[in-house]
Amino acid sequence: TDASINPGNSGGALVDLRGELVGINTAIIAPAGGNVGIGFAIPINMAMNSVHQILENGEVKRGQLGVVIQDLTPELAEAFELKGKQGVVISEVQKDSAAANAGIEAGDVLIEMDGKPLTSAGQLRNQVGLKKIGDKVTVKLLRDGEEKELAVKIGAPSDKVVTSGGVHEFLEGAHLANSRDPSGVELQDIEPGSP
Secondary structure: OOOOOOOOOOOOEEEOOOOOEEEEEEEEOOOOOOOOOOEEEEEHHHHHHHHHHHHHHOOOOOOEOOEEEEEOOHHHHHHOOOOOOOOEEEEEEOOOOHHHHHOOOOOOEEEEEOOEEOOOHHHHHHHHHOOOOOOEEEEEEEEOOEEEEEEEEOEOOOOEOOOOOOOOHHHOOEEEEEOOOOOOEEEEEEOOOOO
């Protein structure tokens, strides 16, 4: 947005000309420490989803598919022989995840979720993040040039730390998990003799 966000009003209301709340002002682009007039807001439907979860459960739990995703770039579209198509490439499917249980495979290109076209990885993350754990969604995907439609039950976040490239060699032998504090990682166990 072009709303001016400065210390003191981040977290404040973003309203349209009718006075309707459309978002919560959050952050600015400040390349050299100064405001360049570009702000970011959390969309109100996402904020309200979090509010409802906090009121019901005391915390926010975002559902997950259990996949590593990336945008379908023109280069990837050419490699998949999907010129002119939009979608999200599944580069990895986590074992025993919602996606794995539904039959989604690495190399699939998701093109729709619940009838809405998917154009970017960020859009897919947002759509899944708005769903409750246990909600069912329908995804349309391309596999080997053919369209398939699958039903997926949104899963709970894994308690294991997932990294797309594995952990650093110095951490081999360390058993890691997500900590209660989202800014940290819990070290659960260390294999004797490991780095």
